[in-house]
Amino acid sequence: MRRIYPDIQDNPDIAQAYAYPEGRAWLRLNMVASADGAAWLDGRSRGLSSQGDRRIFQTMRGLTDVIVAGAATVRKEGYGPVPPHEAWAELREGRPEVPPIAVITRSLDLDLDGELFTDAPSRTIVITCEAAPHERRKLAARRSDLIVAGEESVDLRRAVAELHDRGLTRVLCEGGPRVNAQLSACDLVDELCLSISPMLVGGGAARIQNGEPAHLTLDLSQVLEEEGVLFCKYTREQSNDRADDDTASS
Template identity: 70%
Template structure:
């Protein structure tokens, strides 16, 4: 792997390249896309990934306080709880061995007996709303920490604030596109880490951002490259 922007460096330190700003909350969005903007191949993001993308993915998880994902992504991609890794020992000094997974769901249509909840190193968080069935909320509370954020739908501003109040200020969001769109519409995204695969997909695949129109000004702060895959880091213009 090499860095090609803002300067050139062979074998950059990935942890240093993606270090969080000191002393401020940060919401980082991490996604992979094809060259023509598709967020998945045959319904899954894994078909667009690469070894370099997976290395960065693991480091970003290890650095975070919490990993956020939408319920549709959790079901489609077969998410389990985040597992500790030996390589995270230094990264996570003074913190739990693995970050909790925070699942955003309006209907609570989750398998509460799945590995997402059973045996998690850090108790899974479920972010839902008052409109979710009360019985399902009660069931979820037995295996997860349930956060009610909003009335008829999940209010992402409230959800993020609730995570911050739990000391989870370094938020890594892994999508999907609808959740990303909600975060952008609420003006909550500080950084986008985007892996661009050298592949044309076409068809009806979603983009990395779907839903309500929004406009977030970003600057290109870093580009890494490996085997034709670009790893771009974009930061909010108004964020230092």
């Protein structure tokens, strides 16, 4: 792997390249897409991935306090517990050996008896709303750390604030496209990490954001490359007021 922007460097330190900013809360989206913008191949992102993408993916997980994903992504991608990694020991010093996964779901259509809820080293978090089925909410409260944020639908601003209250201020969102769009529309996204696979997919695959419109201006801050795959990091310019608010919540 090499860095090709903002300068050229062979074998960059991936953990350093994706380190979170110090002293403030930060929400990062991490997605992979084809060259023509498809967010999946045959319904899953794995077909667009590469060895380099998987190395960066694992490093990002090691750096984060919490991994956020929508229930549809958890089901389609077959999420299980995050396994410990020896390489994470230094990255996670002073924190649990693995980050918890937080699943966003209005319907609570999840396998609450599955290994994501029974075998996770860090207790899985479920984020739902008051309108979720009552009996499912009771079961989810027994199987997970349950957050109820919002009335008829999940209020993502409240959900992220609840994560911050738990000390989980370095947030990694792994999608899917609808959750990404909602986070952007709520003005919660600080960074987009996008792996661009040299493939043309076509068809009806969603883009990395699919849903509510959002107008966020991003700056390209870094590009890595390996085997034709581009690993782009975009960050938004932070207003002083927003930075102060986020620091206070961390």
